[in-house]
Amino acid sequence: MKKKLLNLFLIAAMLLVAVPVVAAAPPPQGGGQDYVVVADDWLSKLADKFLGDVLAYPAITYYTNQKNAEDPSYAKITNSDLIEVGWKIYIPSPEEAQAYFDAQVAKVGATGDTIKIGALAPFSAPGAVVGGTQMKAAFEIAVDEINAAGGVLGKPVELIIVDTEGLPERGTAAMERLINQDKVVAVVGEYHSAVGLTAKEVAHANHIPVVFAETWNDKITASKYPEVFRVAPLSSEVAALDANFIQSLGAKKVVIMTENTGYGIPAAESTTERLAERGIEAVTFSADIGTQDFSGIIERIKAENPDLILVLLTGETSYNFQQQAAEAGIGPQDLPMICNQVADNSEAFWSNVPDGNLCFYRKIGLAPALYTPETQAFVDKFFAKTGETPQSYAMEAYDSLKIMAQAINEAGSTDADAIIAALENISYDGALGHITFPYGINNPPPEDMGDKWWHQFPDFAATFIQYQEPGQNSADAPVVFPENLKTADPILP
Amino acid sequence: MEHASYFFLALLWIVGWGTVGAVVTPRIYGRKDLDVSQASLAGAATGAAGGPFALLPLWYLTPELTWKWVAIPSIVIVIIFAGSFAAADPNNLCVTNSGFVATQLVNGLVIGTIYGLMALGLTLIFSILGVVSFAHGEFYMLGGMAVFYLTDVWFPGLHPLVGVLGAAVLTFVIGVIFERLFLRAMNTGQVERPGEYAILVTFGLGFFLQYLTLALVGANPKKVPRFFEYPTISLPSADNPTLLKVTAGTIKMFNLISIPSPRFTAALIALILLVLLMWFLYYTWIGKALRAVSQDRQAAAVTGINPDTMNTLAFGLGTMLAGLSGASLVQVFSWVPWVGIPASARSFVIIVLGGMGSLPGAFIGGLIVGLVEAAGAGCVPDPQRAASYIPAYGMLILTLVLLLKPTGLFGREL
Numbered sequence: 001m002k003k004k005l006l007n008l009f010l011i012a013a014m015l016l017v018a019v020p021v022v023a024a025a026p027p028p029q030g031g032g033q034d035y036v037v038v039a040d041d042w043l044s045k046l047a048d049k050f051l052g053d054v055l056a057y058p059a060i061t062y063y064t065n066q067k068n069a070e071d072p073s074y075a076k077i078t079n080s081d082l083i084e085v086g087w088k089i090y091i092p093s094p095e096e097a098q099a100y101f102d103a104q105v106a107k108v109g110a111t112g113d114t115i116k117i118g119a120l121a122p123f124s125a126p127g128a129v130v131g132g133t134q135m136k137a138a139f140e141i142a143v144d145e146i147n148a149a150g151g152v153l154g155k156p157v158e159l160i161i162v163d164t165e166g167l168p169e170r171g172t173a174a175m176e177r178l179i180n181q182d183k184v185v186a187v188v189g190e191y192h193s194a195v196g197l198t199a200k201e202v203a204h205a206n207h208i209p210v211v212f213a214e215t216w217n218d219k220i221t222a223s224k225y226p227e228v229f230r231v232a233p234l235s236s237e238v239a240a241l242d243a244n245f246i247q248s249l250g251a252k253k254v255v256i257m258t259e260n261t262g263y264g265i266p267a268a269e270s271t272t273e274r275l276a277e278r279g280i281e282a283v284t285f286s287a288d289i290g291t292q293d294f295s296g297i298i299e300r301i302k303a304e305n306p307d308l309i310l311v312l313l314t315g316e317t318s319y320n321f322q323q324q325a326a327e328a329g330i331g332p333q334d335l336p337m338i339c340n341q342v343a344d345n346s347e348a349f350w351s352n353v354p355d356g357n358l359c360f361y362r363k364i365g366l367a368p369a370l371y372t373p374e375t376q377a378f379v380d381k382f383f384a385k386t387g388e389t390p391q392s393y394a395m396e397a398y399d400s401l402k403i404m405a406q407a408i409n410e411a412g413s414t415d416a417d418a419i420i421a422a423l424e425n426i427s428y429d430g431a432l433g434h435i436t437f438p439y440g441i442n443n444p445p446p447e448d449m450g451d452k453w454w455h456q457f458p459d460f461a462a463t464f465i466q467y468q469e470p471g472q473n474s475a476d477a478p479v480v481f482p483e484n485l486k487t488a489d490p491i492l493p
Numbered sequence: 494m495e496h497a498s499y500f501f502l503a504l505l506w507i508v509g510w511g512t513v514g515a516v517v518t519p520r521i522y523g524r525k526d527l528d529v530s531q532a533s534l535a536g537a538a539t540g541a542a543g544g545p546f547a548l549l550p551l552w553y554l555t556p557e558l559t560w561k562w563v564a565i566p567s568i569v570i571v572i573i574f575a576g577s578f579a580a581a582d583p584n585n586l587c588v589t590n591s592g593f594v595a596t597q598l599v600n601g602l603v604i605g606t607i608y609g610l611m612a613l614g615l616t617l618i619f620s621i622l623g624v625v626s627f628a629h630g631e632f633y634m635l636g637g638m639a640v641f642y643l644t645d646v647w648f649p650g651l652h653p654l655v656g657v658l659g660a661a662v663l664t665f666v667i668g669v670i671f672e673r674l675f676l677r678a679m680n681t682g683q684v685e686r687p688g689e690y691a692i693l694v695t696f697g698l699g700f701f702l703q704y705l706t707l708a709l710v711g712a713n714p715k716k717v718p719r720f721f722e723y724p725t726i727s728l729p730s731a732d733n734p735t736l737l738k739v740t741a742g743t744i745k746m747f748n749l750i751s752i753p754s755p756r757f758t759a760a761l762i763a764l765i766l767l768v769l770l771m772w773f774l775y776y777t778w779i780g781k782a783l784r785a786v787s788q789d790r791q792a793a794a795v796t797g798i799n800p801d802t803m804n805t806l807a808f809g810l811g812t813m814l815a816g817l818s819g820a821s822l823v824q825v826f827s828w829v830p831w832v833g834i835p836a837s838a839r840s841f842v843i844i845v846l847g848g849m850g851s852l853p854g855a856f857i858g859g860l861i862v863g864l865v866e867a868a869g870a871g872c873v874p875d876p877q878r879a880a881s882y883i884p885a886y887g888m889l890i891l892t893l894v895l896l897l898k899p900t901g902l903f904g905r906e907l
Contacts, residue, residue, distance in 0.1 A: 125831030129712035260881040287880040290835055292826040295600040295753065296870025297880045299593055303586050316714035316827040323716075323827070327742035327753035345713070351645075352716045352827045355742065 031093030032063065037075075037083050050091045059097035064089040114158035115151070115414065117404060118178030120171070120190040120199060121397070126289045127166025128315045130342070131191045135213065135397035136161060137386050139189065141378070142401040152408045159401070160184060164195045166289070168262070171195030175202035185414040186210070186407075188400040191393055193217035193235075194262030203227050209419045211404050213396035217262055218270075218452040226420055229437055231396050231403070233364055233460040234452055235263070236270040242310060242338070242362065243274035245464050245481045249336055249490065251308035255301050256284045257321055258312035267312050287313065287321075294321045298328045308336045318342055319352035326355035333358050333493050343467070344391055346474040357470045358493055360480065364392035366433055366461045367479055369487075378431040389475065395431035403428050403435060424455070433461065466490055496581045503577030507541040507570060514540020514548055515897060521552045528558070534897045535562035542566035542573065578872070587872035592749040597871040598864065599750050603760040605863020607818050609856040610763040611836065612843035613770065614814030620787040620850035621807035622676065624691040628699035629815050629840055630833025631706075632668065636660040636816030637823035637832065638706060641715045653720040657762065657820040664816025665809045671698060672808035680801060699837075707830040714827035719755045759821040766817055767856065774852070783807055787850065815840075835884065842887045846894055848904025858902065862887040 035046065043057040051059070057080055067074040067090045075087035083089070092100065119139050121132040139159055147156045160182045162174040171194070178184045179202065187203060187210045190196050196215030203210045204225040212220060212228065216235040221228060246254060256271060258264040264286060272282040283304050285297050298321075301309065309330065311318050318340035325331045332339065332355075339359040343349045349356060366375055378398055382390040390398075404419075406428055411418035424440040437455050439445040445453040464481035465474065468491055478488030518536025519529045535558040539547045543566070556562075579588040586593045615629050639660035644651045675694045679687035722741055727734040738745040745751045774780035785793040786803040794800050819833075826832070843862050847854025869886035873879040894902060 124707075125829070125834065129707070129829070129831075130714075133712055265877075283876055285876045285880060286878070288884070290831075291880065291883065292832070292835070293604055293866075293883075294880070295604070295756070296597055296867050299596050299600075300586060300871060300876065300879070303590065303593060316829050319714055319716070319827040324753060324825075327755065328751065329743060348713045352714050354716075354718060 032096055033091050033093075034074075035089050035091050037085055037087040037089060039085050041083065041085075043077075043080050043083060046089075046091060051094055051097050056097050056101075059092050059100045060089060062100055063092045063096065066090075113155055115153060115155050115408065116158045116160060116182060116184045117401065118175075118182060118184035118187040119159055119161040119397075119401065120164050120174055120178075120187065120195065121161060122166040122191050122195070123163040124165050127164060127195075128191055130315060130345075130348075131214065131391070131393050132163070134386070134388065134391055134394040135189060135191060137382065138378075138390060138394040138398040139401055141381050141385060142398045142405075146402065146405045152405050153412070153414070157405060161189075164190060164192065164199075166192045166195060168194045168198040171197075171199040172202055175199040179203070179206045179208050184208070185416075186404050186419060188404050189213045189397050190215055192261070192263065193220065193266075196220045197262055200225060200228050207416045209404070209407075209416055209423060211400040211423070213400045214393040215263075217266055219266075221454045221456045222451040224451055224454045226441055227416070229403075229423055229455040229457075231399050231432060231435060231457045231460075233462065234456060235267045236452065237460075238362070238364075238462065239267060239270035240274045241462055242271055243278055243280070245338070245360075245362075246275065246280060246308060246310070247278045248481060249308060249492065251306075251336065252280060253304070253306045254280055254282045254308050254310055255304055255306040256282055256310045256312060257297070257301070258284060258286045259314060259317065260286045260288050263314075264312050271310065271312075287317070289313075289315070289317055291317055292320055294324045295328070298325055298330065301325070302328065302330055306335070308338070310338045311340045314340055315342060316352070319349070322356055322359070323353045326353065331355050332360075336360065336490075336492055338362065338464075341392070344465070344474045345388070346467075346472065346477075349467075349474075350471050354470075357467055357472075358491055360464055360466045360490070362462060363465050364460060364462050365395050365431070367463045367485055368475065369479075369485070370461065372429065372433060374429050375431045375433070390431070392432075399428070399430040399432050399435060402430055432457070433459065435459075464490075495583065498581075500577045500581035503573055506544060507573065510544040510548065511537045511541035514538070514551075517548075518551065522555060522558075525555055527555060531558040531562070535566075537897050538563050538566035538570065542569035582874055585872060585874060587868075593871065595750045596752075597867045599752055600756070601864040601867030602860060603752060603756055603863075604867070605860040606760045606763045606767070607822060607859075608839060608843060608863055609859025610767060611815050611818040612840045612847070612855040612859050613767070613852060614811035614818075615837075615840045616844045616847070616850055616852060616855040617783075617814070618808055618811035619844065620852075621783060622672075622679075622691075622804050623688075624676065624679075624695065625841070626808075626811065627692060627696040627837070628671075628702060629812075630835075630837025631699045631702040632664045632812040632815035632833070633819035633836045634706065634828070634830060634833035635667070635702060636664050636819030637717075637828045638710065638715070638819075638830075639663045639816070640820045640823050641717050641828060642710075645715075645717060653717065653824070656717075657817065660816050660820035661813050665813040668812030669805055669809040671812075672805045676804065676808065677801065680804065699833075703830050703833070710830065712829065714829050715823075716827050717824045720758050720824050721754075723754050753825070755824045759825055762821040763818065766814075770814070771852075779806070838884070839887060842891050845901055846887075846891045848901030850905065851901070851903040854901060854903030861890065865890050 043060055044054040047057040047060055048054045061077045061080045064074055064077050068076045073088055075089055121135040122128055123132045139161060143157055143159045151157055160178060162178060164170045164174050178187055187208060190212055191214045193215045196212050197217060197220060200220055204227050207227060209227045212230040212232060214232050216232050218234055218236050221230050254275060256268045258268040268284045275282045311321060313321055322339055337359055339361045341361050343359055343361040344363055379390055403426060407419050407422040407426055411422040424437055424442060428435045435457050438458060439453045440455050445451060463479045463485055465477050466480045467477050479486050480488060480490040515533045515537035519532040522529045522532040539551050539562060611633055618624060618626050640656040643659045644653050644656040678684050679691060684690040723739045726739040728736040735748050742754055743751050744754050744757055774784060782798040783803055785798055786800050790800045843858040844855050847858030865886045866883050870880050870883055
């Protein structure tokens with residue numbers, strides 16, 4: 001039934017889509033013929049007769065109107081469905097018609113007066129709506145900045161943001177829509193790995209460059225598609241960082257509570273591997289996104305008797321688990337718990353996990369002490385716009401769009417290969433710091449590093465933070481890891 | 494599992510003899526010209542429990558098939574199932590740790606009570622209007638949101654129970670207004686296909702409420718502090734709390750069973766509401782009128798009951814029950830505008846399981862789903878899968894029951 005409604009909506013949407021704008025550049029003239037309309041003529045019939053293609057009629061309309069501008073004896077066709085007997089029209093030669101259509105295709109994406117860039121983010125469940133909402137605000141800030149600085153290739157950027165709902169199949173559909181219906185020249189964003197994994201296939205098939213924002217799954221870059229770039233961290237590298245931190249806390253047995261998704265399962269697996277290398281045992285439990293009741297699982301975790309719990313659930317699902325664990329006596333005040341990074345939103349964290357004091361969480365992005373002027377400027381603008389502190393995904397969304405705009409400008413065209421070449425050589429300073437993509441077509445990642453480094457931003461910053469007082473603001477909570485950045489020692493329960 | 498074969502052999506026994514019983518028993522009863530309405534269910538249960546040793550006597554004696562022929566074999570099946578599981582996986586927590594089992598059972602019952610309360614609303618609507626409300630989950634969500642806004646945002650310091658009352662009033666009023674505006678048309682002949690119309694219009698309402706709430710309150714999860722902070726109690730003494738130990742977060746009984754205290758509060762509220770509802774339905778004139786309409790609209794109308802008014806009342810009561818279960822759970826779970834989606838799916842499972850339109854069926858169905866989910870989450874050996882399959886456990890039971898008794902456990906016979 002949902003589908004039926006959707007279909008109705010789609011039909012309505014199609015009816016509303018604007019008629020394609022007629023291009024301004026005049027294709028070469030000559031070779032065609034004049035024709036006087038007789039009874040029982042219609043344009044597509046004439047197009048079939050003279051040009052061999054019923055769908056070529058817009059070329060007749062276009063050239064006749066061109067002629068009309070110089071010589072009023074030609075008719076002016078305002079509606080291709082309506083021509084009158086006795087009108088003089090101009091039927092272009094097949095070459096002219098071809099030139100007209102080529103010009104249309106070349107204008108795709110740059111049609112009219114804007115450069116169209118697509119953006120993906122989740123705005124409805126089961127996607128991370130909180131993440132999508134921040135990403136949208138970040139995109140809007142980036143678009144405003146780009147357009148205020150003169151736009152891209154001298155034209156303003158038109159950003160088309162599509163909801164992916166965190167669902168892989170929606171990822172495919174959204175990407176198809178952006179490329180084939182909206183005719184974007186490039187795509188940025190997305191939060192969920194599962195969506196990124198399907199969306200990258202569509203981008204690859206259509207040869208449209210993408211800079212992914214918050215999709216951590218290694219496979220997204222490891223497939224070595226020329227079109228795919230990423231400013232988010234690599235899941236496996238984050239797992240190594242987690243393992244180092246867990247080792248520094250002296251844990252011997254860890255329970256990993258993860259989500260049953262394209263992000264959660266591989267992340268738990270690579271963390272387990274990294275922990276095993278350090279001699280630490282790990283048991284993984286997983287739950288679907290949106291799970292509310294964790295009582296059964298929490299009793300099982302208790303029975304495992306772990307030294308530490310690592311929470312890889314996201315969004316409100318992580319809050320549900322953390323608070324229920326605290327109520328059941330295995331919360332952050334009973335044994336070390338690495339909470340999900342959404343804990344960085346301190347207001348939401350404390351209202352949802354009131355017993356969450358001493359939670360550790362990983363923060364991707366620069367620590368406030370290391371903010372560059374660009375980071376500070378973005379944080380200030382974001383706060384002024386939304387009243388919230390931007391999370392790493394907002395910074396990544398902002399940077400992904402700004403990088404894409406800079407690459408198109410440096411490429412000097414909307415041609416995909418030119419943009420990809422520009423992205424490979426990019427040198428950009430943004431909210432995440434200095435971004436480059438060192439490994440790619442011209443410089444393949446070395447054997448010992450692995451394919452995951454393909455078109456990957458290598459220098460992402462990450463720290464561990466701990467809430468050390470109930471109700472503490474995340475800006476005041478101290479960094480406890482790594483050693484060279486820490487502002488306080490971790491407090492163990 | 495160490496000896497998985499034991500478990501699967503037992504499963505094969507249950508399924509195999511159950512099938513034989515289900516297929517053959519009705520034929521034998523039919524040949525002897527006896528009532529066959531219960532034969533397939535009772536035959537399946539008896540066969541699954543006792544195999545040929547129970548089936549042959551049954552076929553030979555062909556006794557009258559009362560509910561005992563389903564209930565007793567069902568208990569035996571559960572014992573066979575549990576016993577073979579214990580033999581197959583002797584180190585499983587569900588086998589070795591009695592405290593764990595007791596805690597899971599109690600938690601299953603506690604959450605099942607609240608599931609039951611929500612499903613009761615859905616089944617009430619169905620029994621009187623003949624409509625499956627697809628907006629039920631959204632009323633659950635609204636109930637929780639209302640408590641949050643009443644007690645945390647608009648009137649900080651308001652007693653949470655007043656907030657719950659406010660949530661009940663709000664969801665009741667929205668339900669009544671919606672019924673008057675959109676569902677009344679079904680009974681006046683203004684719509685050609687009332688069933689489909691009702692599905693579409695309630696589905697639309699659900700969509701509308703969910704996205705309107707998202708637009709108004711945003712996507713950040715909300716939560717209400719625990720309604721009651723229980724005092725710290727230790728019985729018999731603080732050093733030796735063998736009977737009862739209450740802390741802010743947990744209630745621990747007999748040093749064995751632990752229940753998180755907000756969940757306990759929620760179940761308590763749900764139980765009180767259930768008792769009140771039963772009293773209302775069985776001992777007041779309006780309640781009797783409601784049940785009369787659910788049995789026969791025309792006959793009820795003849796005796797002076799206005800069925801249209803009862804429709805409105807039933808829809809309002811149904812949405813209010815969903816709102817109340819949400820209101821009592823907003824202190825347990827984080828609340829977001831789409832929190833009702835899985836909850837409403839679970840309610841559908843429960844009312845189909847219990848029998849569409851059956852009030853005791855909805856409550857017992859809720860308990861069964863709560864228990865099955867707890868058992869699944871607790872006992873499935875692979876920790877990675879145990880919780881991921883939670884929605885599937887209820888479905889599995891539902892499929893089995895529908896296969897043998899298409900009207901559900903307590904459904905009216907056609």
